Every structure is written in structure tokens, then in C-alpha cells.
Amino acid sequence: MTNKYLVGAAGSSELTSMTAADLAQKIHARELSSEEVTQAHLDRIADIDGDIHAFLHVGADEALAAARQVDEQLDSGARPASPLAGVPLALKDLFTTTDAPTTCGSKILEGYMSPYDATVTKRIREAGIPILGKTNTDEFAMGSSTENSAYGPTHNPWDLERTAGGSGGGSSAALASGEAPLAIGTDTGGSIRQPAALTSTVGVKPTYGTVSRYGLVACASSLDQGGPTARTVFDTALLHEVIAGPDPYDATSVDRPVAPVVAAAREGARGDLTGVRVGVVKQFDRDGYQNGVLDQFHKAVDHLQSLGATVVEVDCPHFDDALAAYYLILPCEVSSNLARFDGMRYGLRVGDDGTHSAAEVMALTRAAGFGPEVKRRIILGTYALSVGYYDAYY
Numbered sequence: 001m002t003n004k005y006l007v008g009a010a011g012s013s014e015l016t017s018m019t020a021a022d023l024a025q026k027i028h029a030r031e032l033s034s035e036e037v038t039q040a041h042l043d044r045i046a047d048i049d050g051d052i053h054a055f056l057h058v059g060a061d062e063a064l065a066a067a068r069q070v071d072e073q074l075d076s077g078a079r080p081a082s083p084l085a086g087v088p089l090a091l092k093d094l095f096t097t098t099d100a101p102t103t104c105g106s107k108i109l110e111g112y113m114s115p116y117d118a119t120v121t122k123r124i125r126e127a128g129i130p131i132l133g134k135t136n137t138d139e140f141a142m143g144s145s146t147e148n149s150a151y152g153p154t155h156n157p158w159d160l161e162r163t164a165g166g167s168g169g170g171s172s173a174a175l176a177s178g179e180a181p182l183a184i185g186t187d188t189g190g191s192i193r194q195p196a197a198l199t200s201t202v203g204v205k206p207t208y209g210t211v212s213r214y215g216l217v218a219c220a221s222s223l224d225q226g227g228p229t230a231r232t233v234f235d236t237a238l239l240h241e242v243i244a245g246p247d248p249y250d251a252t253s254v255d256r257p258v259a260p261v262v263a264a265a266r267e268g269a270r271g272d273l274t275g276v277r278v279g280v281v282k283q284f285d286r287d288g289y290q291n292g293v294l295d296q297f298h299k300a301v302d303h304l305q306s307l308g309a310t311v312v313e314v315d316c317p318h319f320d321d322a323l324a325a326y327y328l329i330l331p332c333e334v335s336s337n338l339a340r341f342d343g344m345r346y347g348l349r350v351g352d353d354g355t356h357s358a359a360e361v362m363a364l365t366r367a368a369g370f371g372p373e374v375k376r377r378i379i380l381g382t383y384a385l386s387v388g389y390y391d392a393y394y
Helices: 020-028 034-052 060-075 119-126 169-176 193-199 233-243 261-269 291-306 317-340 358-369 372-385
Strands: 055-058 089-092 131-135 159-163 182-187 225-230 277-281 310-314
Touching (some): 020 034, 020 060, 020 233, 034 060, 034 169, 055 169, 060 131, 089 169, 119 131, 131 169, 169 182, 169 193, 225 233, 277 291, 317 372
Parallel strands (some): 089 182, 277 310
């Protein structure tokens, strides 16, 4: 299937169709400038994002300024700040940024400007990666279709009548449409991986604790993890090494070296997975999936074996309880985490006209600011954490 919204289609430039690794190589060799690459992607966003709606905010001036800084450093003979220096990126609107609003796809944070950058944001900037803007998301990452965004849904570039997945549909749609060569998502229960599958891009939920959550607005703290998305495995691995690593600002951060994912991806790109062991979870291959999904899963496993990988079955009996546990843990943590959005400290405030008490202002603000899905999860979590039910459920 081809249409004007896909990478490489009519209307897109060669620069918006190249991999991030190829763009980086040409920028570092000074065959291209970061500014012209960034401008090409900004032009692509201006051309098609009215139909795709991958972005909630586009920071053209900030992105171009960051790109020019990279070009100046490279022209002076300095080494690239990272293997991806100069290649622009789309950032999911759950990470705080000092130069762009952080809304989390919610009316309760409309126009909110953070006083600090998230650690992931800071590492992206330090790596010389211009940030094109903030991408659309289900409100506070609660959803699987990006239809729960307070600012309207993101459309799948393959077919505008279909969802791009969620909650990170904005980041994945930006990749698939050539609006960005790199993107960042977050994953609580599939919010990176599922949109990647629905847009034919690549997304990874890193092991919990390997990517800092500092400045990542929480959905469910014990499950959330920021992660890389791109159009190839190799690009995704390069981005993972930029954002991963221990962080003293995150108590759940794991103090250990970043896994050599780039080296592994480079070997995989050569078509040789000899020595790689792949675990296939027994509990995933059973009833409950559509036949087409299972067929593609089995084809992927067969392909890994054909490239030399050793496939072993892994029995994880507790996975039978995973979905039930997820649907209890997540709303409980949502109920706790979203209590801070009360109209008193920051964000939206409704009813503050002198005729309402503080409690009434809080209630009016939360009623107006939160969407239906967020309210449902808050109610479920509050119920499960309430006296008389906490011991029975949570």
C-alpha cells in the first residue's frame, strides 16, 4: 500500500525517507547540514500533519537553532556529540521540556510549561539531537489508540481511517509518515510496542529502570518506561544508547552499564544471528489472538531461526495472571499519581471566582480537565484502594 502520507511517497523528500543512521553519517561527513535535514522534516510536518495529527506542538525555531549549533560544532572540527548528532527527533508529550508545552494530551495541562527538562530530554539535547516538537498521546498515556487525546486522534499514515495505536500513536505516525526519523515513546502496557506494530515501525520497551523516569509524567509509576522508536532496528538501538543509563534523580534507575544493543543490532543487520538466543514465552502462543497475528508471530520466530538464532521456549506461569494484575495495579497508581492535578498548584483551574470553596474548585477543575477514560481509571483505582477493598484487591 502506498499513499502520499508514507515514507518515500510523492511529496516527501529524499531527506525525510533516509534512515537516521544514514542521515547522521552524511551530516558528520558534512555532505549534509543538520539544519537542512531538520528543515526538510519541518516542511514535511507542515505539509501533511494537518491530516495525520502526529504533533501537538512543533518547535521550529528551537529545532533549527539546535541544528545550527550542531553544524557550527562540526564545522569547527569538533567530534559529533553522539552517533546521532544532528538528526532530528519527535518527543512524546509526556516528557517535560522547558521550551515547549507539556500537556500529556490533557486539557488539565493545556499550555503548561515545565521549569525543568526530563532526564531523557536533557540527554537528547546533550547528544546534539534537535527536537522537532511534542507528539500526540492518549491522555496521560491511558489508551491504545490515541483516540483519548483531548486534542483529537492521530491517524495512521497507512490508512487515515485507521488508528495509529496508542498511547504513543503520535510518535509512531510521525515515523511512518516521514515527519521524523527518530522518536521517543513511553510504555506502560504496550504504548510503544503496539503503535509500532500498527504503523510498521520499530519500538522497544526497555527493561524497567534502564531509562530514567525523571521528568516523565507518570501514568503508573511501577510500570512506565520511556523508550526509543524509529524505522529500523539499528536506528532504535542507537537512540536507546543515547537515552539509557543510570540517573541519580530517579530512585528506580538501575546502576549498571547500558547493554551493548548497538553492537547486537549491527550484527543482526548483517543477517547473522548466530550465537543469539531468543526466548519465546509459552503463555503468549495460545487462544485469544487473531489467526493473522499468530501467523505473523510464528513467521517472525521462523525468520529468526533462519538467520541463525537459537529459539528456546520459556515457561512463565505467572504471566497467566499478568493482565488481571495490570488492570488492578495501573488504576490504583493512576488514582494516586493524578491526585496532584487539583487546580491548586499548576495547570487548569476552574471555579476560582470567589464563590466556591477550595474543595469545590478542585472538583470542578478535575471534572473539566480530565477526559472520560482518565476518570474511569481514577474511579477504579480509588475504589480498589479504599478502606475495605485495599486488602481484598490491591
